[in-house]
Amino acid sequence: MKMNELIEALQILVTYCKVVEDEYVGVSHDEIIAGPSGQSGISDPHLKRLDELGWQFDENETCWRKFA
Numbered sequence: 001m002k003m004n005e006l007i008e009a010l011q012i013l014v015t016y017c018k019v020v021e022d023e024y025v026g027v028s029h030d031e032i033i034a035g036p037s038g039q040s041g042i043s044d045p046h047l048k049r050l051d052e053l054g055w056q057f058d059e060n061e062t063c064w065r066k067f068a
Contacts, residue, residue, distance in 0.1 A: 001054075001068055009053045010034060012046050013064055026063075033063045 010025070013034050017023045022035035039047070039057045050064070058065045 005053050016042050030068050032066045037062045
């Protein structure tokens with residue numbers, strides 16, 4: 001994973017955080033999770049770019065996820 005791509009994805013995601021609680025990032029040994037806790041309202045170009053960067057929305061955990 002390239003740092004610039006990680007920064008780009010997080011900048012996209014923080015744009016859509018409606019409350020401070022959505023501005024979170026979690027890291028485990030093989031994945032990164034981040035807010036916002038939904039995908040509604042995210043523009044189609046941003047959804048496409050997040051997909052290109054390898055991010056997926058996890059419906060069960062209501063977070064965005066990127067595996068390293």
